[in-house]
Amino acid sequence: MRKIGILHPGQMGAAVALTAKNSGHEVYWASEGRSAETSERARKTGLQDAGTTARMSEICDTIVGVCPPEFAERMADEIGALSYRGLYVDLNAVSPERVRRIAGLVTANGAGFVDGCIIGQPPAGRGETWIYLCGERAVDAAGCFTEGPLEAEVIEGGIGQASALKMCFSAHAKGMAALRAAVLGAAHQLGVLEDLERQWSRSGPPMAQAVKSIEITAPKAWRFIAEMQEIVETFESVGMPGDFHRGAAEIYRRLAPFKGTEKPDLADALLRLTLDVSPELIAHRGK
Amino acid sequence: MRKIGILHPGQMGAAVALTAKNSGHEVYWASEGRSAETSERARKTGLQDAGTTARMSEICDTIVGVCPPEFAERMADEIGALSYRGLYVDLNAVSPERVRRIAGLVTANGAGFVDGCIIGQPPAGRGETWIYLCGERAVDAAGCFTEGPLEAEVIEGGIGQASALKMCFSAHAKGMAALRAAVLGAAHQLGVLEDLERQWSRSGPPMAQAVKSIEITAPKAWRFIAEMQEIVETFESVGMPGDFHRGAAEIYRRLAPFKGTEKPDLADALLRLTLDVSPELIAHRGK
Structure with missing residues (x-):
């Protein structure tokens, strides 16, 4: 069992969190500064509240970022600034170049990094929506998402390939x-x-x-x-x-x-x- | 029976010419400066050779322009310069603005003008490819194309609407x-x-x-x-x-x-x- 933190669980983030939970892991979110709607979603998904991102980074061995692309770099920077040393999985729709910059931000201070993407809508069941993962620790990251509803798949190539596919x-x-x-x-x-x-x-x-x-x-x-x-x-x-x-x-x-x-x-x-x-x-x- | 001249009968122009012929008209082309391939196509389609565009403009009550869009204006200008006074039908894929300029070129010297377009591939039979025509004399122009394989249809609105549709x-x-x-x-x-x-x-x-x-x-x-x-x-x-x-x-x-x-x-x-x-x-x- 891993302790997995989901940053900014919107509708898709909640599906990612549910998949991690179904896969037998403890899943956290951080309520500080989030909306009532996100709170309610996190509660319904059965996530544990770490309170702050800083606390989440202490509790969780893996942190997953899911947000609109314009916030992806800032979010990673926040994790980097916390000197997080676990595994950071970026699932955002960003260019390969940007995801390589993001990898630089989080690995500079000791975290591991996996480039990922999500293709499909927030799913009702399996076989609708895929998480693609790549990079040295992609197989490790795939272990967070074994039981759906999202399907995880590792693709070849280094950081940037999952983002390129997206x-x-x-x-x-x-x-x-x-x-x-x-x-x-x-x-x-x-x-x-x-x-x-x-x-x-x-x-x-x-x-x-x-x-x-x-x-x-x-x-x-x-x-x-x-x-x-x-x-x-x-x-x-x-x-x-x-x-x-x-x-x-x-x-x-x-x-x-x-x-x-x-x-x-x-x-x-x-x-x-x-x-x-x-x-x-x-x-x-x-x- | 009308005498209809087809300017630059390529593959689509030949289908237009065949439609005019099937509709009971005498159809001309002008061989001057055209390729052996176009010559052969005109011969197979049973077109009469007016020799030059100038001679075609004397013989024909209607002239139809079918060419790649970059030549459309030049072609119309040539007809305008001949002080043609029959009906000029432009079937080219040009912007509404350009077709209005083209109309200006040919009507300034006395010709009537119809804006047209062709949607579809050079057709094998009916119901595959359409000629849309618009402008005051669109119904008149549609009389050139009553028997296929191209299907002619008049649309509402002034010069520019057929081109806009295309x-x-x-x-x-x-x-x-x-x-x-x-x-x-x-x-x-x-x-x-x-x-x-x-x-x-x-x-x-x-x-x-x-x-x-x-x-x-x-x-x-x-x-x-x-x-x-x-x-x-x-x-x-x-x-x-x-x-x-x-x-x-x-x-x-x-x-x-x-x-x-x-x-x-x-x-x-x-x-x-x-x-x-x-x-x-x-x-x-x-x-």
Whole structure:
């Protein structure tokens, strides 16, 4: 039995924590500065409260970081500053380069480091969502997650490979969804949305599928902005164009106000997508 | 019976010409300066040779332009310079703004103008490929194309709407294909192509589908570069991000050397996609 600390257990973090618990480990979180919603989630998942991150770092042999990508480096820095000497597992959606920087932060003061990622939604059962782990201590880290609902899998290669996989998977899934939203936004602005729907009914995705893609992504769009920026950096680091995901970040930025909305409708989404259209551009259009 | 001239009958132009012929019209082309391949295609389609564009403009009451988008404006300018007074139908994949400029060029000297586009591949039979037409004389132009294999359809709105529809349809289809190619290129460069394939086999498109998408687009990629640039202009004119299709243009530029290749394999395509990776970027990746 290990003592595992989960930093910032949001919805996905709670699924990670539950997997660790199901795998026979004692699982902790740190309530200091966290929201009532996170508290309630931690209580329901049956996590033990270490109070502070500092205390967690004393209790736990393994600490797992799960947070939006823009906070990943700061979170690791906090652990590094505590001179933590256990195993730190970073599961965040960051570029390989950033995860290597993060590894540097935590290993400089003595911690072990595993690069990981999560692909899929917070799962109801097994076979839905995967944790990929890589680096020298990846097999060790996989021992935290043997019984689901998340499935852990070790991949080859050093630190950076799990993050690279996440970047590529997400570049496709979230990039496609953003591109589709942009096409609907443009078609709406150009006055050809119905014509596009008719042509798509002949050869293309059904319009319903495109609309569903917006409905699913819009409530989570705020979280995707930084992730798209990580993908831009990843793609450009290997000479692939970063433009697709610069566009995707912009689309998700426009959809960010749907945070928490259960199911935005198409008219609302198109309105949001086009709210950022500047008067200059509208004038340009009228030319 | 009308006399219809088809400018630059490539593979799609020949399908347009055949449709006009099937619809009971006399169809002309102009052999001057055209390739032996185009000559052979025109002969097989049973087109009459007007010799020159100037002579075609004397013979024909309707002239139809079908060419890669980068030549569309020049072609229209040539017709304008001939003081053509018949009906000019532009079927090219250009932005609404460019088609309005093209309309200006040909109507200034007395021709009528219809904005059109073609969606689909050169067709084997009906119900595969559509000509959309708009503008005051769209119904008149549709009379050229009543009997297939291409299906003609008039859409509402003034000059620019058919082009807008083409831009949106193509932004989706060719944008998605380019994004998919970029993801494969990045995954290859990052060393996670096999991991991505395994994850896609669990949740994602089958890898085979992504590979097929490259096989289909690579031989035509050279033609898509200018089309992606037209989409960038179209999207930006209505305040949508042009980045996606800037990225797509870059991907198709890299795949352009596959022009005429029957079926490039994945390894070849990935090589081409990454040939443009500069040494600086590779160094950056090693950091």
